[in-house]
Amino acid sequence: MAARQKHRGAANAAETAALPFNERVLQEVYELYTEQSNGLVPLAQGLGVHLLSPRKKITVLILGNHSAGKSSFINWYIEEHVQRVGVAIETRGFTFVTSGKHRESLTGHATLHLYPHFKSLQDFRGVSEYLSTEVSTSKQKGFNLVTFIDTPGLVDGDMKYPFEVDSVLQWLGEMADLIFVYFDPMGQALCKRTLNIVERLNKSQGDKIRFYLSKADEAGHETDRQRVMMQIVQELCKRPGLNKCGFEMPTIYIPNANKPSRCLNQIDEVCLTIEKTINQTVQTTLNQLGRDCEVIVNAATQRLMQDCEAGMNNRRAICLGGFLGLLGFFMPATLFLGFILTSIKDETAVALLGADLTGLLHFMCAPLSWCWSLVPHDSQTMVLLLFLFICIVLLLCAWFICRLQQRLSRRERRKLEGCRDYVNDVICSKKKQLYEEYLQQSIGEQHC
Numbered sequence: 001m002a003a004r005q006k007h008r009g010a011a012n013a014a015e016t017a018a019l020p021f022n023e024r025v026l027q028e029v030y031e032l033y034t035e036q037s038n039g040l041v042p043l044a045q046g047l048g049v050h051l052l053s054p055r056k057k058i059t060v061l062i063l064g065n066h067s068a069g070k071s072s073f074i075n076w077y078i079e080e081h082v083q084r085v086g087v088a089i090e091t092r093g094f095t096f097v098t099s100g101k102h103r104e105s106l107t108g109h110a111t112l113h114l115y116p117h118f119k120s121l122q123d124f125r126g127v128s129e130y131l132s133t134e135v136s137t138s139k140q141k142g143f144n145l146v147t148f149i150d151t152p153g154l155v156d157g158d159m160k161y162p163f164e165v166d167s168v169l170q171w172l173g174e175m176a177d178l179i180f181v182y183f184d185p186m187g188q189a190l191c192k193r194t195l196n197i198v199e200r201l202n203k204s205q206g207d208k209i210r211f212y213l214s215k216a217d218e219a220g221h222e223t224d225r226q227r228v229m230m231q232i233v234q235e236l237c238k239r240p241g242l243n244k245c246g247f248e249m250p251t252i253y254i255p256n257a258n259k260p261s262r263c264l265n266q267i268d269e270v271c272l273t274i275e276k277t278i279n280q281t282v283q284t285t286l287n288q289l290g291r292d293c294e295v296i297v298n299a300a301t302q303r304l305m306q307d308c309e310a311g312m313n314n315r316r317a318i319c320l321g322g323f324l325g326l327l328g329f330f331m332p333a334t335l336f337l338g339f340i341l342t343s344i345k346d347e348t349a350v351a352l353l354g355a356d357l358t359g360l361l362h363f364m365c366a367p368l369s370w371c372w373s374l375v376p377h378d379s380q381t382m383v384l385l386l387f388l389f390i391c392i393v394l395l396l397c398a399w400f401i402c403r404l405q406q407r408l409s410r411r412e413r414r415k416l417e418g419c420r421d422y423v424n425d426v427i428c429s430k431k432k433q434l435y436e437e438y439l440q441q442s443i444g445e446q447h448c
């Protein structure tokens with residue numbers, strides 16, 4: 001069994017080594033999180049810290065008017081027809097399009113299982129039934145490291161969505177690494193719903209949003225296209241949230257060999273944007289790994305320190321509680337003994353206990369017996385009750401102080417120390433090595 005596991009591990013390592021650099025780094029980091037025994041996620045779980053493994057791919061959310069060409073773009077990018085396209089409203093739900101080993105179509109429940117980061121989608125009423133995943137075997141462009149989210153076309157008016165489309169898109173926008181907004185020459189930017197969502201997203205996720213004029217080949221001649229662009233920009237500028245400088249809107253269309261167009265096609269820029277974001281994701285993933293290591297090391301160190309402190313507190317409690325307990329027990333005991341010694345004859349005591357012991361007991365009881373002799377006769381009962389009350393209070397205090405804090409067992413301590421050292425020595429140095437490789441590779445690429 002162990003041999004088989006070892007073999008599988010070696011096979012995985014060989015598979016990972018054969019991957020392109022970015023994919024390999026993301027894969028290796030992912031494994032550092034998810035390894036069954038020593039992964040960061042189970043280690044953090046043991047410390048009561050909730051960690052999510054990083055995503056192995058970037059997520060690109062594509063939104064826009066109905067028939068803007070969203071699904072067609074995905075099909076073109078992966079060079080496979082996985083999404084239905086057409087003039088009618090085709091996409092009615094949210095579809096994750098991702099790469100995998102087999103062509104597969106998954107339903108809502110399986111989708112949520114596959115994407116734990118998106119589990120909260122089930123909190124939006126009605127969305128689960130409209131969720132799906134298309135797994136494609138395509139390896140085109142950067143598809144290995146991209147998950148597209150195709151969204152329902154947005155329209156105004158009486159069209160009713162079976163879920164709160166605006167809130168879902170807002171939430172997905174927050175989760176995505178890139179948000180592509182498609183405006184086509186027909187729909188332009190006249191759909192209020194699209195603009196409302198984009199305006200809201202732009203407030204918090206402005207750096208992720210990219211606008212495109214899709215289906216640009218349908219915009220007619222150059223002058224028509226420019227007018228369309230002007231109209232779209234005009235519409236956008238009416239919205240204070242979208243009216244900012246540095247606005248860009250590349251024109252894109254799906255190249256069609258049967259219908260050549262002279263219109264400028266900047267669709268390659270879309271691919272470059274995706275590639276750039278993948279590179280950034282490698283950096284952010286490595287940074288996140290560093291931060292998560294710190295979280296785990298801090299949590300383990302804190303636990304160990306807390307345990308040390310508990311040990312010190314316990315020792316202090318035992319000393320103080322023990323002292324009070326002894327006082328509360330021995331004071332009444334001595335007084336009682338003193339009573340007995342004074343009430344029996346010395347010869348009887350010596351005969352029973354021996355001369356040495358009787359002498360010692362007399363010596364011990366002398367201070368209290370002397371104090372007792374000073375108490376006036378008529379208040380003796382009162383003083384005795386008070387004395388007993390004080391002794392009970394002392395015993396109660398001792399019991400209260402002696403309630404010890406729970407400590408870690410030796411095994412638990414060793415486990416915590418092991419976890420801290422493993423993350424510090426193994427994972428942190430692995431992260432350092434990956435970062436160095438990444439930087440080396442970036443510099444190498446730039447020099448080429």
Ligand SMILES: Nc1nc2c(ncn2[C@@H]2O[C@H](COP(=O)(O)OP(=O)(O)OP(=O)(O)O)[C@@H](O)[C@H]2O)c(=O)[nH]1
Binds near residue numbers: 065071090153253
């Ligand atoms: N000429 C041209 N037609 C396109 C282009 N992209 C898509 N189309 C056509 O536009 C129509 C709508 O495309 P879809 O990809 O279904 O658009 P969508 O945005 O996914 O539409 P919904 O899912 O309904 O929101 C289809 O008939 C496509 O063939 C393009 O770049 N140029």
Ligand SMILES: [Mg+2]
Binds near residue numbers: 072151
């Ligand atoms: Mg579609």
